[in-house]
Amino acid sequence: MQNPISKHDVTVIGLGAMGGELARALIAAGKKVIVWNRSSDKTRALAEIGAAVAASPAEAIAASPITLMCLWDYASADEILAQVGVKEALAGKVIAQLTTGSAEEAARQAEWLEARGSAFLAGGIMCYPRAVGAPETIILYSGDPAIFEEHSGVLGIVAPAQRHVGSRPGDAATVYTAVWGFYFAAMGGFFDGLALIAGCGLPRESVKEMVAPMAGKFVEGALDVFARLDAGNFAGDQATVAGHIEGLEATCAQIRETGVEPRMLDAFVSQLRVANAVGRGEEDIAAVADSLMAASQRFIPAMPVAPTR
Numbered sequence: 001m002q003n004p005i006s007k008h009d010v011t012v013i014g015l016g017a018m019g020g021e022l023a024r025a026l027i028a029a030g031k032k033v034i035v036w037n038r039s040s041d042k043t044r045a046l047a048e049i050g051a052a053v054a055a056s057p058a059e060a061i062a063a064s065p066i067t068l069m070c071l072w073d074y075a076s077a078d079e080i081l082a083q084v085g086v087k088e089a090l091a092g093k094v095i096a097q098l099t100t101g102s103a104e105e106a107a108r109q110a111e112w113l114e115a116r117g118s119a120f121l122a123g124g125i126m127c128y129p130r131a132v133g134a135p136e137t138i139i140l141y142s143g144d145p146a147i148f149e150e151h152s153g154v155l156g157i158v159a160p161a162q163r164h165v166g167s168r169p170g171d172a173a174t175v176y177t178a179v180w181g182f183y184f185a186a187m188g189g190f191f192d193g194l195a196l197i198a199g200c201g202l203p204r205e206s207v208k209e210m211v212a213p214m215a216g217k218f219v220e221g222a223l224d225v226f227a228r229l230d231a232g233n234f235a236g237d238q239a240t241v242a243g244h245i246e247g248l249e250a251t252c253a254q255i256r257e258t259g260v261e262p263r264m265l266d267a268f269v270s271q272l273r274v275a276n277a278v279g280r281g282e283e284d285i286a287a288v289a290d291s292l293m294a295a296s297q298r299f300i301p302a303m304p305v306a307p308t309r
């Protein structure tokens with residue numbers, strides 16, 4: 001084990017399922033890594049492959065220029081930042097906060113850290129631990145773009161396809177929520193589909209072979225929505241909102257007859273009804289996105305603004 005007080009390249013605080021993988025990937029890439037975790041048992045396996053183990057969060061943060069924090073939630077991160085010596089260790093350091101939280105939590109923590117001479121990047125991890133370090137893996141970052149640029153080498157080890165999505169501290173949290181939201185909604189529809197297949201006594205392979213083609217259809221459909229939003233063209237030339245409602249209500253009823261609950265399709269039909277209710281039944285389903293986006297505009301002025309550096 002290396003001496004914890006020697007200079008290290010990167011610190012990882014929080015060695016759960018995700019943080020442990022982040023540390024492992026950094027060590028595998030040849031970085032000098034120092035780690036800290038509330039429960040010390042999680043540091044053992046990392047020490048065996050070359051990590052230094054700090055005795056406290058303050059020692060861990062002081063030991064390298066950048067600290068990746070990956071805790072259960074922002075409240076856990078706050079508890080760690082409140083520990084003895086941490087405030088003093090923070091000056092001149094970068095905290096890359098990879099813990100999932102809201103835009104407001106990120107903005108608040110950025111302000112707190114910046115008041116103590118530390119720079120803050122918020123990261124939204126777009127993968128499961130198994131994909132940490134894979135070429136296509138993305139972590140979404142927000143905060144000062146110059147800080148992101150300066151540390152992109154070490155950050156890019158864990159997520160080679162990383163990207164910076166905004167300079168406000170909370171921007172990564174917002175994009176993270178938006179895109180995991182559609183992933184999980186799609187996963188929910190897929191689970192409903194598997195339940196239907198099982199309920200009807202069909203082999204699940206019949207769905208398995210359709211996963212890739214339907215994922216491709218989703219990409220095509222989503223890109224068509226962007227094109228229509230950009231052009232302001234919602235002509236119902238392919239299929240209308242009202243047509244979708246009629247067809248999908250019938251589909252939901254048929255699924256219910258098999259004893260399966262079409263939870264995600266029900267939710268989608270209620271989204272379609274939002275556009276129908278404002279007179280857009282004869283338009284393309286991109287009008288649903290347009291209606292929902294118009295309804296959300298009023299929240300934008302309330303978004304937290306990055307403190308000026």
Ligand SMILES: NC(=O)c1ccc[n+]([C@@H]2O[C@H](COP(=O)([O-])OP(=O)(O)OC[C@H]3O[C@@H](n4cnc5c(N)ncnc54)[C@H](OP(=O)(O)O)[C@@H]3O)[C@@H](O)[C@H]2O)c1
Binds near residue numbers: 015125
């Ligand atoms: N796992 C994923 O697939 C995934 C994907 C995207 C994003 N994320 C995000 O990554 C973060 C970590 O997730 P995870 O899956 O690694 O969770 P996890 O396995 O449950 O690990 C949680 C970590 O937080 C620490 N912790 C919890 N409460 C604490 C407290 N009060 N004080 C100090 N440390 C505390 C735990 O320490 P102990 O070991 O002492 O309990 C552990 O290191 C979460 O914000 C999650 O949303 C995870």
